[in-house]
Amino acid sequence: MLDSPSRTDGAAGVADQTATAIRRLLVIHNPVAGGRKARRLRAVVQRLEERHGIQVRVQATGGRGDAESFARAVVPGAVDAVVAAGGDGTINEVINGLAAHAAAGLPVPLGIVPMGTANVLAAELGVPTDADGVARVLAAGRLTRIHPAVANGRVFSMMAGVGLDARVVECVDTRLKRRIGKGAYVVETLKQLALRPDHRYRVRIDGGPVEEVAAVIAAKGHFYGGRFVCTPDARLTDPLLQVCLFPRGGRWNALRYVWGVTAGRLHRFPDYRVVPARALRIEGPEGDAVQGDGDVAARLPVDIALAGWTLPVLVG
Numbered sequence: 001m002l003d004s005p006s007r008t009d010g011a012a013g014v015a016d017q018t019a020t021a022i023r024r025l026l027v028i029h030n031p032v033a034g035g036r037k038a039r040r041l042r043a044v045v046q047r048l049e050e051r052h053g054i055q056v057r058v059q060a061t062g063g064r065g066d067a068e069s070f071a072r073a074v075v076p077g078a079v080d081a082v083v084a085a086g087g088d089g090t091i092n093e094v095i096n097g098l099a100a101h102a103a104a105g106l107p108v109p110l111g112i113v114p115m116g117t118a119n120v121l122a123a124e125l126g127v128p129t130d131a132d133g134v135a136r137v138l139a140a141g142r143l144t145r146i147h148p149a150v151a152n153g154r155v156f157s158m159m160a161g162v163g164l165d166a167r168v169v170e171c172v173d174t175r176l177k178r179r180i181g182k183g184a185y186v187v188e189t190l191k192q193l194a195l196r197p198d199h200r201y202r203v204r205i206d207g208g209p210v211e212e213v214a215a216v217i218a219a220k221g222h223f224y225g226g227r228f229v230c231t232p233d234a235r236l237t238d239p240l241l242q243v244c245l246f247p248r249g250g251r252w253n254a255l256r257y258v259w260g261v262t263a264g265r266l267h268r269f270p271d272y273r274v275v276p277a278r279a280l281r282i283e284g285p286e287g288d289a290v291q292g293d294g295d296v297a298a299r300l301p302v303d304i305a306l307a308g309w310t311l312p313v314l315v316g
């Protein structure tokens with residue numbers, strides 16, 4: 001199915017590309033993602049069919065879990081790629097569905113039509129957001145292999161986190177998000193800073209000593225929460241996690257860390273560290289949320305490790 005490798009370097013984490021011929025695509029579309037950008041998807045499909053002669057089938061989701069089931073139900077070889085049209089939540093579901101095929105040694109490539117609020121994975125891969133650009137990337141068939149990771153069996157491609165960011169993801173008002181987009185996360189962060197229970201977490205990285213921290217982010221990609229950078233060395237294509245440790249507790253330190261992330265100053269904090277890892281375990285208040293790619297992916301305690309397979313993704 002995949003042709004021989006040719007190396008090119010593109011956006012962060014995008015190297016070691018191969019190419020495949022694209023003739024048939026299944027598009028899994030979340031019609032409510034990103035405030036209903038259906039017109040963009042129609043434009044992409046029209047270009048794929050008319051300009052590139054590609055056969056496209058669009059399957060719309062009816063609710064949570066559909067994107068994952070649709071992707072899992074695909075017969076490897078029946079389509080050249082499965083395209084996730086939605087936000088990072090929809091893409092994550094599709095990746096979880098495609099995981100079954102990749103783990104069985106029959107990987108089905110992933111394509112992306114970014115239609116969400118933040119589109120972090122698309123930014124990491126350098127996938128454009130305009131219809132012309134998206135169609136061009138999907139039709140070109142250039143693939144890069146990403147190394148996802150798993151949190152208690154749930155796959156994530158970009159990051160998993162415990163602490164303030166997981167609570168924000170868990171509690172964000174989804175109706176407000178539909179109305180004002182990213183601002184809903186700012187509102188929820190302020191709420192959590194005001195209410196915040198000062199939980200502590202115990203982290204063990206690659207079987208090393210246990211460290212006590214206020215928050216953890218285990219990153220596969222270098223972008224975080226949009227275009228912020230907590231782990232400059234993280235690469236989707238590396239079989240490695242970069243784990244950020246935020247040791248100090250209390251509201252003042254939480255605010256300091258939020259400022260550090262948003263102002264790009266984290267690297268200047270003497271108490272903040274990034275540790276390369278293949279696996280980690282986080283313990284803390286049982287049932288505390290673990291966010292993965294911007295949705296609640298697991299509950300504490302959590303074991304996070306690299307997946308034992310790679311996923312080909314259509315990139316620019």
Ligand SMILES: Nc1ncnc2c1ncn2[C@@H]1O[C@H](COP(=O)(O)OP(=O)(O)OP(=O)(O)O)[C@@H](O)[C@H]1O
Binds near residue numbers: 031035064065086116
């Ligand atoms: N037809 C549907 N109706 C309602 N919710 C749906 C439907 N299909 C999927 N969902 C759910 O919508 C949620 C949000 O989807 P997604 O993350 O793709 O979009 P978003 O929230 O707009 O973008 P982002 O993740 O970038 O913020 C997902 O948790 C998904 O399970």
